Structures are given as structure tokens and as C-alpha cells.
Amino acid sequence: RDPVRHWPIVLVGLLGKILGPIGTLLAALRGTLPWNFGLINLANDLVWWVPFAAALYYAWRIGSAPTAAEPPLPLAEAIAAAASQRGRTLAQLAAAQPVLVLFLRHVGCTFCREALADVSQIREQLAARGVGLAVVHMSGPASAEQLLARYGLDDVDHFSDPAGRLYRAFELSRGAWWQVLGPQVWLRGLKALVRHGLGAIEGDAFQLPGAFLLHRGQIVAAYRYRTAADRPDYLRLVTGSQA
Known part of the structure; x- marks a missing residue:
């Protein structure tokens, strides 16, 4: 009912309606299907191209428009x-020790799930270096708790920020369509999807993630994603700042 919020589902539908006729054409050329x-x-696929494309264009226009958000704190x-x-x-948290602050897009994002898996694997190495971990997301606390528990991170402090105040304070921008929907994003997304799955969109699907090492009120090291498909080396981000 809301193409702006659920544009990835609309996109998957459009891709299916495009791939169907392509498959039919290839089969007809091979002689395995009759041309008729x-x-x-025509009735099942092509008629949907215009409404699906229009819905995606509308979602892109709304998603790419400047938001009337409050000034960053x-x-x-x-x-x-x-x-x-x-x-x-x-x-x-950062007054007691350096903290790796991981900003996610939303808990349904397959790349964000991949990021949680990555930081889960380096928890012991972070602890050995005296570095804590915190997660910021745009989802509700309950859904975030479930996802964090899935990756063994249910003991981590997490911050629900649907209004994006922390994102703006850390200078994380909203992405253009190619940063969340470009070819590179799709190729990486297919690989991540197989392992980590996909969930419902909660929050701003155009928001780009980031990772920061925060200590005593200062950003010691930062990685601001250029696309939703970026996969930074979080341990290198930490160790590079401590070198």
C-alpha cells in the first residue's frame, strides 16, 4: 500500500515481470515453446511494467527529495x-573506553545483517584491545533485540533512532538511488541475501550506514558508507586509530 516504504518489493516484482518475457523469448528461439x-x-507481465515503473519512480522522487528534518544536533x-x-x-559508554559505534540502515537490510555477523566475529579481538561495541539503528527496540540475539549480540547496547538524530550528528547522509540500488549493490546483495536473508523495511531505506570509533566525546576514526553494499574492515578501522 505504500510504494515509498516498500519500493524493494515493487522492484522485485518488476524484475520478475521483465525476466518472465525474456525467458519466454529465449525458449521460443530454442523451439521449446510456441511463439503464441x-x-x-502480455496479460501476465507486460501490462505491469508501467504501474510498477511508475511506483518506483514515485518512490525515487520522494526518497531523493530533501527532507525537512530538524537541524543536526x-x-x-x-x-x-x-x-x-x-x-x-x-x-x-565512550567515557569509559573506546567504542566502535555501528550505524545500520534498518534491521531488514541484508547488508546490515552481514555487518552484524562481521562484528560478531571480531568481538573477542575488540575486547582484547579494550574496545566496546554499540549499535545504532532506525528500527524499533523489539525487532532489533531479536536480530542482535541472532548474531550473539544481545548484550550490546543498541540505540533506536527512527528520527535519525544520531545519524545527522555523525554526518551520515541519505543515499541517491544508485547508492542503494546500483548494479554493484545488487550483485553484492544477491550474495549477502543467500546467507543473511531479508526483512521488512523499518525506517529510511535511503539512509546510508557508517562505523565510528568514539572515545571521550570525540570521533577517533570514521567510515561513512559510499553505497549500501560497502563492507568495511571494522577491525582495521579500530587498529589503525590505535597504531
Whole structure:
């Protein structure tokens, strides 16, 4: 009912309606299907091209339009205001030790699930270097809890930020269509999808993620994603700043 929020589903539908006629054409050229079988594609596939394309164009126009968001908070104010599910702020966490702060798009994003799997694998190495971990997301606390538990991260402080205040404070931008839907994103997405799956969109699907090493109120190291498909080396981000 909402093509802006569910544009990935609309896109998958359009791809299916495009690949169907292509498959029919190839089969007809090989002689395995009669040419009149293509009449089925007219009623079942081709008629959907225009409405699906129109819905995607509308979602792109809305998603790419500048938002009337409130001005970003200063970093010090933002990290002191937002509280995790345990009632602790990023400022408090980073005062005790350096903290790797992982910003996700939303819990349904397959790349974000991949990112959680990656940081889960280096938890012991982070701890050995005295580095904590925190996760910021745009989803509700309950769905985030379930996903974090799936990757053994249910003990990590996480921050639900559907309004994007922390994202703006850390200067994380919204992506253009090619940054969330370009060919490279699709190729990487197919690989990640097989292993990590895909969930419902919660939050802004155009929001780009990021990773930061935060200590005593200062950003020590930063990686701001250029596309949704980026896969940074989180351990290198940490060790490079500690060298």
C-alpha cells in the first residue's frame, strides 16, 4: 500500500515481470515453446511494467527529495541525549573506553545483517584491545533485540533512532538511488541475501550506514558508507586509530 516504504518489493516484482518475457523469448528461439505462448506474457507481465515503473519512480522522487528534518544536533549533545535499551548514553559508554559505534540502515537490510555477523566475529579481538561495541539503528527496540540475539549480540547496547538524530550528528547522509540500488549493490546483495536473508523495511531505506570509533566525546576514526553494499574492515578501522 505504500510504494515509498516498500519500493524493494515493487522492484522485485518488476524484475520478475521483465525476466518472465525474456525467458519466454529465449525458449521460443530454442523451439521449446510456441511463439503464441508470448500472449500470456502480455496479460501476465507486460501490462505491469508501467504501474510498477511508475511506483518506483514515485518512490525515487520522494526518497531523493530533501527532507525537512530538524537541524543536526552538535555531536556532544547528541551522544549525551540518546539512551540505549539499558538507559546508557553513547557519551557514558565512550567515557569509559573506546567504542566502535555501528550505524545500520534498518534491521531488514541484508547488508546490515552481514555487518552484524562481521562484528560478531571480531568481538573477542575488540575486547582484547579494550574496545566496546554499540549499535545504532532506525528500527524499533523489539525487532532489533531479536536480530542482535541472532548474531550473539544481545548484550550490546543498541540505540533506536527512527528520527535519525544520531545519524545527522555523525554526518551520515541519505543515499541517491544508485547508492542503494546500483548494479554493484545488487550483485553484492544477491550474495549477502543467500546467507543473511531479508526483512521488512523499518525506517529510511535511503539512509546510508557508517562505523565510528568514539572515545571521550570525540570521533577517533570514521567510515561513512559510499553505497549500501560497502563492507568495511571494522577491525582495521579500530587498529589503525590505535597504531
